[in-house]
Amino acid sequence: MSKFNFPSIKETNDLSNLRKEVRNFITKSLNHKDFEPSADAWVFSASPEFSKKLGSMGWLGMSFPKKYGGNERTALERYVVTEELLASGAPVAAHWIADRQSGSQILRYGNEEQKKSIIPKITAGECFFAIGMSEPDSGSDLASVKTKATKIENGWKLEGRKIWSTGAHIANYMIVLVRTSPASENNRHEGLSQFLVDLSLPNVSVKGIPDMTGQRHFNETLFDNVILSEDALLGVEGKGWSQVVGELALERSGPERFLSHFTLFESFINEFKNILIKSGSKLIGKLIAELQTLRRMSFSIASMLQNGESPETQAAFVKELGNKFEKTMVETLREFSNIIPLYEWPSQLQNLFEDATLRIPSNSLRGGTTEIMKGIIARQLGLR
Numbered sequence: 001m002s003k004f005n006f007p008s009i010k011e012t013n014d015l016s017n018l019r020k021e022v023r024n025f026i027t028k029s030l031n032h033k034d035f036e037p038s039a040d041a042w043v044f045s046a047s048p049e050f051s052k053k054l055g056s057m058g059w060l061g062m063s064f065p066k067k068y069g070g071n072e073r074t075a076l077e078r079y080v081v082t083e084e085l086l087a088s089g090a091p092v093a094a095h096w097i098a099d100r101q102s103g104s105q106i107l108r109y110g111n112e113e114q115k116k117s118i119i120p121k122i123t124a125g126e127c128f129f130a131i132g133m134s135e136p137d138s139g140s141d142l143a144s145v146k147t148k149a150t151k152i153e154n155g156w157k158l159e160g161r162k163i164w165s166t167g168a169h170i171a172n173y174m175i176v177l178v179r180t181s182p183a184s185e186n187n188r189h190e191g192l193s194q195f196l197v198d199l200s201l202p203n204v205s206v207k208g209i210p211d212m213t214g215q216r217h218f219n220e221t222l223f224d225n226v227i228l229s230e231d232a233l234l235g236v237e238g239k240g241w242s243q244v245v246g247e248l249a250l251e252r253s254g255p256e257r258f259l260s261h262f263t264l265f266e267s268f269i270n271e272f273k274n275i276l277i278k279s280g281s282k283l284i285g286k287l288i289a290e291l292q293t294l295r296r297m298s299f300s301i302a303s304m305l306q307n308g309e310s311p312e313t314q315a316a317f318v319k320e321l322g323n324k325f326e327k328t329m330v331e332t333l334r335e336f337s338n339i340i341p342l343y344e345w346p347s348q349l350q351n352l353f354e355d356a357t358l359r360i361p362s363n364s365l366r367g368g369t370t371e372i373m374k375g376i377i378a379r380q381l382g383l384r
């Protein structure tokens with residue numbers, strides 16, 4: 001049962017001061033109209049200029065080693081910065097994946113050349129990443145990927161197709177999970193490898209796919225016999241499965257899993273607090289309590305990551321409960337439209353609400369589906 005332990009971590013004065021610093025920065029940015037708060041900003045709202053600004057503040061790759069341009073700050077400090085940025089709906093999508101997982105993956109498994117050439121650009125907010133896991137016929141069952149890399153003289157030949165890759169249209173690189181050799185009879189996780197693929201290489205084509213909102217944030221990427229150099233291999237050939245599993249803990253455990261629509265929640269409360277105090281404080285209070293619990297769980301995971309642990313099961317909890325929280329929050333606000341008709345909501349609030357309504361359904365898919373998260377938790381409980 002130890003995997004269900006979420007040690008309680010207190011926010012120190014230093015962390016609270018950092019939080020204030022980020023809030024001041026955001027207030028200034030909003031006053032300068034540097035950005036308009038948006039829903040699901042870590043997926044939909046990309047601003048390379050804003051990313052660069054965060055890089056210059058030292059808020060990207062915060063925990064990365066100084067020798068690669070990082071600041072050697074803690075995962076808890078990174079947590080505080082990302083939480084504030086998410087809560088304000090700031091345009092963080094361009095660098096999000098590089099800062100959250102790809103940079104750490106390169107630091108953990110990459111060779112010196114990969115680290116030296118890429119990490120400083122990530123910390124400067126000048127190099128963006130996409131995740132190349134899912135394929136048209138492989139999503140939940142990731143071990144069944146068919147994209148393959150074949151050894152050739154001085155390198156590799158990459159053939160196949162990845163799908164749903166968020167931000168691939170603005171990314172410089174994609175970390176691609178591929179087969180480099182057939183799975184063995186009793187272990188289908190063998191023979192997978194990760195590659196660091198420069199998306200500007202010949203024979204790589206990235207095509208946007210519109211989602212329900214009509215926006216294009218994810219993509220299909222075709223690798224049509226792309227020639228990769230030898231050092232495009234990330235980590236150890238054949239060990240891609242264990243590498244990718246560790247990456248998923250970074251992907252699923254952060255505050256973006258429950259703060260994607262916080263700007264809607266906060267604006268709604270601020271706008272209608274006088275009405276909510278009379279009728280609705282119980283429902284809103286319940287949501288705030290759930291949110292607070294999720295924050296503590298995610299903060300606790302950040303401290304586990306800081307200690308070098310790989311908390312995949314705890315991450316599945318945050319991902320699943322965060323998804324449920326966001327869905328319930330939007331449904332609760334919809335219920336309130338019975339007493340506060342939508343046409344009385346300020347237009348910015350209406351827009352946030354409409355975006356959230358259309359985007360929430362994808363929460364139960366992105367980053368791993370509800371059934372897969374529950375399966376991970378059930379395995380830990382010894383139920384499967």
Ligand SMILES: Cc1cc2nc3c(=O)[nH]c(=O)nc-3n(C[C@H](O)[C@H](O)[C@H](O)COP(=O)(O)OP(=O)(O)OC[C@H]3O[C@@H](n4cnc5c(N)ncnc54)[C@H](O)[C@@H]3O)c2cc1C
Nearest residue numbers: 131132133134138139140164165166362365366367369371
């Ligand atoms: C907004 C968004 C962004 C995304 N971004 C990325 C990205 O950047 N990079 C990337 O690689 N992928 C990305 N994805 C893809 C996402 O990871 C997959 O959609 C997800 O893993 C599910 O895979 P699938 O769509 O192939 O569905 P399937 O795996 O075919 O699943 C279909 C249904 O069957 C259920 N199911 C499947 N297997 C089991 C099982 N063993 N037990 C019980 N139920 C099961 C699933 O829960 C689901 O309900 C994104 C998806 C979305 C919606």
